[in-house]
Amino acid sequence: MPSTITRYPKEVILKDHREAILRPLEAVDREKLAEFYRSLQLSLRWFLKEDPCDVNVIKKWIENQTEGKAFSLIAVYDDRIVAHGTLLQRPYGGRRHVGRLRVMVASDFRNLQLGTWMVFDLIRRGMEMGLEKIRADFVIGLEDSAIEAFKKIDFIEEAVLRDYIQDQQGKYYDYQIMIKQLHKELSDF
Amino acid sequence: MTHPDQKIQTLFFGEGSITIRSFCSPDEIALLSLKETFVESSQYNPILSKKESLIEAAVQPDANVTLAYTEDKKVIGISILRYPHPDERWLKSGDRVMMEVSVLEVAGKWRQKGISKKLLWLLLDHPLKDDRIIYMVGYSWTWDTSGTGKSVIEYRNHLINLFSHFGFGIYPTNEPNVMMRPENLFMARIGANISESIRKKFKLVRFNLDE
Numbered sequence: 001m002p003s004t005i006t007r008y009p010k011e012v013i014l015k016d017h018r019e020a021i022l023r024p025l026e027a028v029d030r031e032k033l034a035e036f037y038r039s040l041q042l043s044l045r046w047f048l049k050e051d052p053c054d055v056n057v058i059k060k061w062i063e064n065q066t067e068g069k070a071f072s073l074i075a076v077y078d079d080r081i082v083a084h085g086t087l088l089q090r091p092y093g094g095r096r097h098v099g100r101l102r103v104m105v106a107s108d109f110r111n112l113q114l115g116t117w118m119v120f121d122l123i124r125r126g127m128e129m130g131l132e133k134i135r136a137d138f139v140i141g142l143e144d145s146a147i148e149a150f151k152k153i154d155f156i157e158e159a160v161l162r163d164y165i166q167d168q169q170g171k172y173y174d175y176q177i178m179i180k181q182l183h184k185e186l187s188d189f
Numbered sequence: 190m191t192h193p194d195q196k197i198q199t200l201f202f203g204e205g206s207i208t209i210r211s212f213c214s215p216d217e218i219a220l221l222s223l224k225e226t227f228v229e230s231s232q233y234n235p236i237l238s239k240k241e242s243l244i245e246a247a248v249q250p251d252a253n254v255t256l257a258y259t260e261d262k263k264v265i266g267i268s269i270l271r272y273p274h275p276d277e278r279w280l281k282s283g284d285r286v287m288m289e290v291s292v293l294e295v296a297g298k299w300r301q302k303g304i305s306k307k308l309l310w311l312l313l314d315h316p317l318k319d320d321r322i323i324y325m326v327g328y329s330w331t332w333d334t335s336g337t338g339k340s341v342i343e344y345r346n347h348l349i350n351l352f353s354h355f356g357f358g359i360y361p362t363n364e365p366n367v368m369m370r371p372e373n374l375f376m377a378r379i380g381a382n383i384s385e386s387i388r389k390k391f392k393l394v395r396f397n398l399d400e
Contacts, residue, residue, distance in 0.1 A: 007358070007359055010359075010361055011361070011392075012361050012396070013392060013393065013395070013396040013398060014396075015396075015398075017393075017398060113363065117361065120368070120371050123371040124342075124371040124372065127341070127342040127371060127372060128342055183341070184340035184341065184342070
């Protein structure tokens with residue numbers, strides 16, 4: 001993975017004047033990241049592909065970061081992790097040009113632009129990595145506000161997988177796949 | 190009349206010498222020409238192509254118009270440091286606190302010769318440099334990516350390296366034009382004499398918040 005020219009830590013001020021620090025995930029953050037995910041509602045965690053409260057899962061995420069398979073960014077407020085975002089890149093095969101993005105924000109830090117800052121940094125990182133597309137997936141009916149926010153930053157609703165996701169009670173949800181094209185150059189018109 | 194802080198540097202190239210002059214006065218600008226070097230083309234439009242715009246900038250208070258030009262008086266490099274437009278949010282940091290590097294451009298065939306660094310050197314050699322927050326915004330739609338052969342992210346990195354050399358740092362801001370594209374850029378250098386209260390204002394202004 002190429003070295004990033006985006007300097008960290010980065011301080012952002014949220015709409016309520018609180019200051020959060022953005023920086024890459026490090027090995028020392030393992031327990032605090034597990035705490036962050038434990039603090040989220042189970043209904044939000046449920047749709048992730050792995051159990052984020054399991055420290056071994058987080059250990060693997062940190063290894064992915066060290067090995068250059070992923071770029072994980074955290075937001076820290078008052079020594080507490082309040083958001084976590086990841087851009088995953090496949091090192092091999094026909095999907096190497098596509099990154100997968102996921103951002104989770106603590107409930108008391110939502111609608112304050114923190115998620116936007118995280119997503120922007122991850123998109124920029126994707127550009128530095130030479131990615132051509134970034135994919136982000138959402139559960140329709142549960143993450144509609146995120147879908148709207150991603151539309152505003154040029155993610156396109158590319159496909160919907162019907163009844164693809166099931167909640168803890170067995171109820172089915174549609175799954176929205178969104179794609180953002182990353183352009184190396186600007187077009188003239 | 191020559192500005193008391195004006196500096197002149199001469200660079201020698203195979204094609205002839207280049208003069209870089211800071212604090213150019215309207216009279217000095219009037220003797221120069223942009224006609225052949227800063228022209229619009231199908232590939233790229235320079236940010237500034239009229240001499241009148243340079244003269245207008247030069248008469249602004251505390252402004253520094255630093256130009257690079259050939260022996261036959263053709264302008265091949267333009268840089269301007271001035272106060273932002275009154276409509277811009279940066280004025281909330283205080284009256285005459287922030288100054289913008291509003292233009293930094295070198296004409297096509299003179300690029301890759303280190304001229305932009307020399308221009309910046311004289312542009313930022315300003316008597317008020319320790320008393321101001323000097324900033325730049327980089328909008329990718331103004332970058333000559335086709336002329337330089339750089340991708341937008343490479344162009345961004347080039348700007349970061351150039352301005353970092355002069356003590357600028359990247360600062361996050363939710364200024365809508367900067368937020369419009371992820372590769373856009375806001376960098377600033379906070380003068381040594383800037384007080385803690387103004388630093389705090391600058392921080393809030395970057396996020397469009399009031400105290």
